[in-house]
Amino acid sequence: MLDEEIRFYEENLPDWLQRHEARVVLVKGRELIGFFDTEGDAIEEGARLFGFTSILVCRVLPTQPFVSVPVIAHGVLAIESDLGRTIRQRLIDQLQHQAEPSVPAC
DSSP states (O other), X not given: OOXXXXXHHHHHHHHHHHHHTTSEEEEETTEEEEEXXXXXXXXXXXXXXXXXXXXXXXXXXXXXXXXXXXXXXXXXSOTXXXXXXXXXXXXXXXXXXXXXXXXXXX
């Protein structure tokens, strides 16, 4: 998944570093779609152009940081499945628990 996009990114990285370092690039196949200021802008444009399909969105940097994305975001696990719903609910519960204000013990 994304092998073609990653190869295209790596082939063009030296040139992009000179012109677009730290910007966000959107690639589909072996096509440069554009450079953006934020990942959100690039993802929004990718979704508008291609719908729910694989696209490469990353910062133009000499080395890439490691990023972990839940399998639901990759479409590996359908949200409609029982397991998908369970995982989604656990993620929501964790986020809600983290957002709750802590109450000092008496």
